[in-house]
Amino acid sequence: MLFDYIVMSCCSRFKDGRSISAVYHLLKGKRSIQTVQDSHLYQLNRFYGIYPMLQKQDFDKHIHKLADGNLLALYNDNTAKTTARGENWLHEHQEHVPINYFNGMDYYQKAPVFLERLLLLIQTMTNSRKNNFHFIPVIDKSVATNWVKKQYQQLYQNQAVFLNQLHEELYQLLKNYSDMEANIFVDSLTGYNHYGMSRFQIAELYGLNQLDIPLIKTAIIHRMLTIISRNTAVYPLFTRFLQDLPQEAGITNSAGKTKGLLNKQYSAEEIAEMRHLKLNTIYDHMVEIALYDENFPLETYVTADEQKEILAAAKKISSFKLKAIKQEVSEAISYFQIRLVLAVEKIS
Numbered sequence: 001m002l003f004d005y006i007v008m009s010c011c012s013r014f015k016d017g018r019s020i021s022a023v024y025h026l027l028k029g030k031r032s033i034q035t036v037q038d039s040h041l042y043q044l045n046r047f048y049g050i051y052p053m054l055q056k057q058d059f060d061k062h063i064h065k066l067a068d069g070n071l072l073a074l075y076n077d078n079t080a081k082t083t084a085r086g087e088n089w090l091h092e093h094q095e096h097v098p099i100n101y102f103n104g105m106d107y108y109q110k111a112p113v114f115l116e117r118l119l120l121l122i123q124t125m126t127n128s129r130k131n132n133f134h135f136i137p138v139i140d141k142s143v144a145t146n147w148v149k150k151q152y153q154q155l156y157q158n159q160a161v162f163l164n165q166l167h168e169e170l171y172q173l174l175k176n177y178s179d180m181e182a183n184i185f186v187d188s189l190t191g192y193n194h195y196g197m198s199r200f201q202i203a204e205l206y207g208l209n210q211l212d213i214p215l216i217k218t219a220i221i222h223r224m225l226t227i228i229s230r231n232t233a234v235y236p237l238f239t240r241f242l243q244d245l246p247q248e249a250g251i252t253n254s255a256g257k258t259k260g261l262l263n264k265q266y267s268a269e270e271i272a273e274m275r276h277l278k279l280n281t282i283y284d285h286m287v288e289i290a291l292y293d294e295n296f297p298l299e300t301y302v303t304a305d306e307q308k309e310i311l312a313a314a315k316k317i318s319s320f321k322l323k324a325i326k327q328e329v330s331e332a333i334s335y336f337q338i339r340l341v342l343a344v345e346k347i348s
Contacts, residue, residue, distance in 0.1 A: 002219075003211040004066060005097045006047055008090055011072060012082045013042040017321045020080045024059050027051040029108045031252065033288045039105060040291055041320055041342055046099070049108025050218050058211065098181070101219035103226060109246040111221045116144040117241050119190060122166070124148055126191040129159050138190045151240065162237070169235050176227055177220065180206060184213075185220050251288050258285035259293075283336045290343040298344045302337045309333065310341045 010023040018038060025035045029049025039048040063080060066072040071086035082090065120139040127135045139145065155162045174182040184206065188196040197205070199213035208216075225242070232239045251259065261271045268286065272279045290296040298307065306329075313328035314320060325338050 001093065001209070001212065002097050002215045003062065003209065004071075005090065005093055005099070006050075006215065007062070008066065008071060008082055008086055009099075010042075010044055010047060011080045012087065012090060013044055014038075014081075015319065016075065016079055016081050017319050018042075019078045020063055020074075021078065023080075024054070024056060027054055027059075029104070033284050033291075037287065037291055037339075037343055045105040046102040048104035050102055050104045050222075051215060052108070052112075053214060062211065098216075098219045098223070101223040103222050107222050107225055111218060111225060113143065113245055114225060114241050115217075115221050116141060117147055119188075119196070120144050120148045121151055121241075123190045124152055125155070125159055125163055125166075128152070128156070129163060130192045132192060135192075138196065147244075165237050169237050173224055173227060173235065173238070176223065181216065181220055184216055188217065250292055251285075255285040255288045258282055259289050262286070262289070283339075287336075287339045287343045290340055296344055298340060301340055306330075306333055306337060307341050310338050311345065314342070 006027070007023060010026060011020070014022060022035070022038055025032065026039055026044060026047055027050060029035075029052055036048075039045045063072065063074070066086075067074045067080070070083055071089055072080045073083050074080050116139045120137060123135065123138055127133070137145070174185065177185070184202055187202055187205070190196040199210055202208070202213050203210040224238075228235045228238045228242060257275070258271055261274065262268075266274070268279060268282045271277075272282045275282075286301075290298070302310070309329050310325065310333065313325045317324050317328060319325070320342060322335055322338055326333070326335060329338070
């Protein structure tokens with residue numbers, strides 16, 4: 001149900017302004033200007049990058065399933081819009097899904113690393129406590145293993161204290177979840193002589209759709225990150241896991257180079273020539289910069305009157321489709337200017 005709700009929520013926000021692939025790219029966390037702008041523009045930041053392992057064939061198959069159930073209407077096989085029945089379904093289920101747990105744009109890079117650290121340290125410490133050093137690690141990534149090795153060296157002499165404190169803090173954390181959510185999280189943990197359940201096993205045990213399990217786990221971790229970061233004094237041990245987590249990516253390296261040249265007062269045309277790139281590529285960079293830079297000098301590229309005209313057009317047609325907005329504004333206003341205004345305003 002969670003996967004259905006999220007997909008349909010995205011389609012409801014997009015209306016007919018984006019292809020169904022836009023939803024897929026959003027959930028996967030595609031680092032494209034269009035996808036990042038979509039997440040801001042349609043206020044779908046919470047869902048950005050929450051399902052990086054989602055397979056396209058599984059996604060497409062489920063979209064058609066929702067269409068067969070008359071919850072989504074497909075147009076030209078590339079656009080999906082929620083039906084009246086679908087909108088009613090969303091309304092009926094909004095209180096039964098942990099949507100508010102998600103914070104995709106902020107946590108899509110942090111959450112996986114946090115979870116890998118937690119899973120591997122628990123496995124390492126519980127096995128070490130039993131003098132078993134021949135277990136197969138559940139995580140085999142150098143970033144996680146190097147971090148766990150450092151922690152293990154610091155905690156080795158006080159393993160019992162560590163495990164007791166971890167148990168207590170985790171017990172307090174899981175009070176913030178439903179019984180099923182807490183049980184699913186615990187069932188996923190690996191310890192001494194015990195391996196955590198796979199998503200297939202969890203789905204079967206709790207009678208859930210397999211597509212929902214990674215989302216439920218992600219929701220749990222996102223909420224956990226929020227709770228810990230707001231209450232570091234209450235969770236001193238878990239606060240360790242937050243240290244040096246990856247930061248939100250921000251603008252790409254190429255856009256960063258363009259930003260540096262813009263700051264030196266070079267024009268878009270000059271930058272394109274200097275960097276041997278197409279002008280439209282520089283425009284893409286500028287839109288990307290505008291998404292993240294609160295001090296972006298919009299007036300340099302779009303006059304105040306033009307900004308008002310663009311925003312009024314978007315409001316009038318209730319759409320962010322560039323072509324539709326372009327038809328409503330003065331001919332002198334370019335697609336680039338429209339994109340810039342939408343990026344800066346992040347209206348919805």
